[in-house]
Amino acid sequence: MTVDNNTYNVIFYDGITSSPQPKSLKIQADGSLQIQSILTDKINSEIFTPNQYQWNLPVGKSPIILNLDNGGLLELNYNEDLLKILLSKQESSKNLLLKIETNFKFAISIFALASIVLVSIYFFVVPYAITVIQPLVPLSVKETVGKQGLLVLDKIMFSPTTLPIERQIELSNKFNLLAAEAELPKGLKVSFRSMGKDLPNAFALLPNQIIVTDGIVEQLSDDELFGVVGHELGHLFHDHVTQSLIRGSIVSVLTFALLGSSPELIETLAIGAIDAKYSQSHETEADLFGAILLKRIGKDPKSLANALRKLQLRYGAEGGIKSFMSSHPLTSDRILTINKIAGD
Amino acid sequence: MENNSEDSNQPDNISNNLQNEYPVIFTGSAIEYFGIWFSNICLTIITIGIYGPWAKVRREKYFYTHTSIDGSSFDYVAKPRSILKGRIIALMAFGALSILGKFDIITSFYTYLLFSLIYPWIFNQSLRFKCRNTSFRNISFSFSGTFKKTILYAVVLKILGFLSLAILAPWSKHQLNKYTIDNIAFGKTFFKMGENKFKPFYLAYLPQLPFFIIAAAFLVITVRAKKSTFSIWDSTYLDPSTLIVLFNFGVVFFILASLATRILVSNATWDKASLGKIQINLKIPVKVYLWVTISNFIIRIFSLGLASPYCAVRMYRFKIKYLSLSTTGKLSRFMVNEKKQIDAYGDEIGEAFDLDADIGF
Numbered sequence: 001m002t003v004d005n006n007t008y009n010v011i012f013y014d015g016i017t018s019s020p021q022p023k024s025l026k027i028q029a030d031g032s033l034q035i036q037s038i039l040t041d042k043i044n045s046e047i048f049t050p051n052q053y054q055w056n057l058p059v060g061k062s063p064i065i066l067n068l069d070n071g072g073l074l075e076l077n078y079n080e081d082l083l084k085i086l087l088s089k090q091e092s093s094k095n096l097l098l099k100i101e102t103n104f105k106f107a108i109s110i111f112a113l114a115s116i117v118l119v120s121i122y123f124f125v126v127p128y129a130i131t132v133i134q135p136l137v138p139l140s141v142k143e144t145v146g147k148q149g150l151l152v153l154d155k156i157m158f159s160p161t162t163l164p165i166e167r168q169i170e171l172s173n174k175f176n177l178l179a180a181e182a183e184l185p186k187g188l189k190v191s192f193r194s195m196g197k198d199l200p201n202a203f204a205l206l207p208n209q210i211i212v213t214d215g216i217v218e219q220l221s222d223d224e225l226f227g228v229v230g231h232e233l234g235h236l237f238h239d240h241v242t243q244s245l246i247r248g249s250i251v252s253v254l255t256f257a258l259l260g261s262s263p264e265l266i267e268t269l270a271i272g273a274i275d276a277k278y279s280q281s282h283e284t285e286a287d288l289f290g291a292i293l294l295k296r297i298g299k300d301p302k303s304l305a306n307a308l309r310k311l312q313l314r315y316g317a318e319g320g321i322k323s324f325m326s327s328h329p330l331t332s333d334r335i336l337t338i339n340k341i342a343g344d
Numbered sequence: 345m346e347n348n349s350e351d352s353n354q355p356d357n358i359s360n361n362l363q364n365e366y367p368v369i370f371t372g373s374a375i376e377y378f379g380i381w382f383s384n385i386c387l388t389i390i391t392i393g394i395y396g397p398w399a400k401v402r403r404e405k406y407f408y409t410h411t412s413i414d415g416s417s418f419d420y421v422a423k424p425r426s427i428l429k430g431r432i433i434a435l436m437a438f439g440a441l442s443i444l445g446k447f448d449i450i451t452s453f454y455t456y457l458l459f460s461l462i463y464p465w466i467f468n469q470s471l472r473f474k475c476r477n478t479s480f481r482n483i484s485f486s487f488s489g490t491f492k493k494t495i496l497y498a499v500v501l502k503i504l505g506f507l508s509l510a511i512l513a514p515w516s517k518h519q520l521n522k523y524t525i526d527n528i529a530f531g532k533t534f535f536k537m538g539e540n541k542f543k544p545f546y547l548a549y550l551p552q553l554p555f556f557i558i559a560a561a562f563l564v565i566t567v568r569a570k571k572s573t574f575s576i577w578d579s580t581y582l583d584p585s586t587l588i589v590l591f592n593f594g595v596v597f598f599i600l601a602s603l604a605t606r607i608l609v610s611n612a613t614w615d616k617a618s619l620g621k622i623q624i625n626l627k628i629p630v631k632v633y634l635w636v637t638i639s640n641f642i643i644r645i646f647s648l649g650l651a652s653p654y655c656a657v658r659m660y661r662f663k664i665k666y667l668s669l670s671t672t673g674k675l676s677r678f679m680v681n682e683k684k685q686i687d688a689y690g691d692e693i694g695e696a697f698d699l700d701a702d703i704g705f
Contacts, residue, residue: 011416013482018531020416020481059402060376062409063417073482075416100387101379107386114386141447148449245446252442256435257393260400260692266644 006085008076009038015071025066025074027082031089033066035074055086057094122274126250133246134239139186139207142242146206150191153203153211161192163214168192171217175210175229181297182233182289184208192217200311202228204235206242219314220307227290227304234289240282247278279327287334291341301342305335366669370661372410374654380406381653393435397427407660408478413669421484422477422688430688437693464494469690475528489527497523510556514545521613530619538616548608551601555594600634607633614667622671628663636662 012021012035026034033053036045052069061078064086068074076082087095099106161168172190179188186208193213195201200216210232217225235241251271255263263271291301312331328334384399404420411418441459445452468489475485497520505513525537607628614626640655 015482018481018483056405059380059406059409060372062406065409065419071482097383100383107379107382110383110386110390114389117389117392137447144448145446152449249439249443249446253435253439254392256438256442258388258396260393260396260431266641266649269645270649 010074010076013073142207158193204232223303224307230290230293231286234286280329291338305338368667370664374657378653397424427688430692434692466694470694473691483531514549518542518545533620544612551604625668628666
């Protein structure tokens with residue numbers, strides 16, 4: 001509360017007990033504080049020069065707190081006039097921060113700057129970092145990732161295949177011919193597994209492994225199966241798994257740097273939505289690779305599109321929020337992309 | 345200047361005639377906090393996280409300095425530079441473990457186990473830092489727990505709770521919270537947890553009981569069948585899509601049950617706790633808390649996060665409403681203890697891995 005211009009009623013805490021001591025505070029022309037007790041009749045004032053006290057910019061309209069070098073503390077309710085006086089005698093960083101927090105134009109400016117930084121990170125920094133780091137990942141690390149990935153999947157998801165051994169050999173040979181055409185650097189290892197109630201699926205594992213489930217072998221024709229394997233070969237050729245791991249690592253570290261802690265659920269969802277976009281671009285790239293590969297060996301690229309259509313009819317529609325968060329583009333879009341290659 | 349240290353250090357015998365009621369008042373508002381929150385985020389992004397510690401101090405200060413008792417506000421007095429040093433170390437640890445977790449799960453698992461050995465240190469340092477940097481009327485709080493005792497209460501008893509198939513889990517939580525509270529002091533005066541038996545803690549864990557039973561059933565079936573749980577259930581009992589839907593519902597209800605437990609534990613911990621002749625009263629209603637939490641989540645989703653400041657203020661104001669102090673004495677009769685500087689490494693590492701002490705409020 002202002003008693004007169006530049007004189008304020010404050011509460012002093014000496015830092016020894018929690019007893020409040022009412023005092024009056026006067027700000028002198030050079031920024032010094034003159035503190036005087038208002039409970040005693042004696043005029044006994046203390047002076048603190050600007051070097052002998054510190055204060056933090058109030059947050060919103062919080063009390064103004066002045067920390068004295070003798071360990072004492074002055075506290076008074078938010079007072080705009082006092083704040084202006086203190087700011088006029090202090091460094092510019094507090095003025096700038098106050099403007100950023102309260103001035104609309106400043107807020108818009110830093111928002112624009114922050115948006116530029118985020119967009120740059122998304123479109124340039126992360127992709128560039130991936131291209132630099134990807135070639136540096138040793139083959140032994142990729143092999144470890146692949147082995148551990150299969151170990152985990154075997155524990156939680158897969159059962160041994162029920163396909164006859166002759167069928168497994170027949171398909172492995174055909175897939176290896178496809179892989180040779182794809183010029184994979186290290187050949188191809190094909191494994192068969194059963195998943196749930198004949199669930200159709202195919203996985204690419206580092207560095208050169210494809211897992212195919214009994215369900216997908218039984219539900220698709222051989223040509224359609226080649227389309228799916230061609231798609232998985234696309235993931236291996238472009239080393240999408242390594243890219244995803246590097247991207248995930250960069251995003252984890254950046255997220256922590258920005259948040260200072262592990263992300264909450266809502267932040268995880270936001271990161272997941274952004275990550276989904278990257279994944280979707282990988283899927284499109286793999287679809288294109290698979291379609292072109294089929295065309296090269298004289299097969300109809302539409303067999304990949306047919307496979308997707310068949311699986312979509314059997315296992316349900318997509319769209320809405322699910323597609324936003326999905327690691328795969330909409331099946332209809334994928335079919336369009338593949339048919340464009342087929343039509344070329 | 346009053347100096348009645350004897351008063352404040354007397355063992356408490358809180359009588360039923362508590363004459364002075366001190367509500368805890370929060371004067372913050374969502375509109376006011378929005379500017380601070382917004383500038384915190386933008387400046388942190390622009391500086392790729394370097395401004396983060398300054399943002400943390402601004403955020404904590406906002407809530408602390410707008411919370412007052414008897415006309416005096418709390419303050420968060422941590423130095424951003426100190427937090428920055430701690431955060432750099434935490435970032436290195438987090439980054440290393442995060443990258444390892446993606447490229448070598450097994451080594452990462454063992455590294456986490458090794459890392460968890462320093463959990464008692466993180467627990468202590470995190471609490472010490474938080475307490476030391478919370479002040480009221482220029483007197484700081486402090487935590488004086490020891491490494492050995494933290495191992496006993498935060499690790500050994502927790503493991504015991506787990507090994508007893510959760511039967512002893514509420515009791516071990518009671519013991520941990522009691523140890524923690526009884527070692528927090530305001531100045532020279534120590535808090536003391538109320539004369540609660542551990543019964544309220546058992547009641548607090550009741551919402552989670554159905555999930556423990558289901559988890560135990562899964563464990564037993566898996567061990568007996570010597571197969572992966574997923575392949576048993578989806579091939580024998582349920583359609584996979586039905587299983588996934590049930591699982592998702594289960595996760596949601598478990599989260600809600602955990603939140604209910606958290607608030608009930610918080611009430612049981614702090615209600616009737618004492619600080620000298622002051623009694624703390626805390627009775628947050630669970631149903632309302634769950635409603636505020638769920639509605640906040642929905643609001644944040646639909647506002648794409650822009651309503652986060654509103655939700656934060658709303659939740660904080662809601663909790664504060666149910667907190668008050670009662671006393672026969674005065675808030676002025678506390679004396680300071682020796683102030684020690686505590687670095688922020690433990691606090692930042694604790695926050696990075698969600699290992700910091702959780703005492704409810």
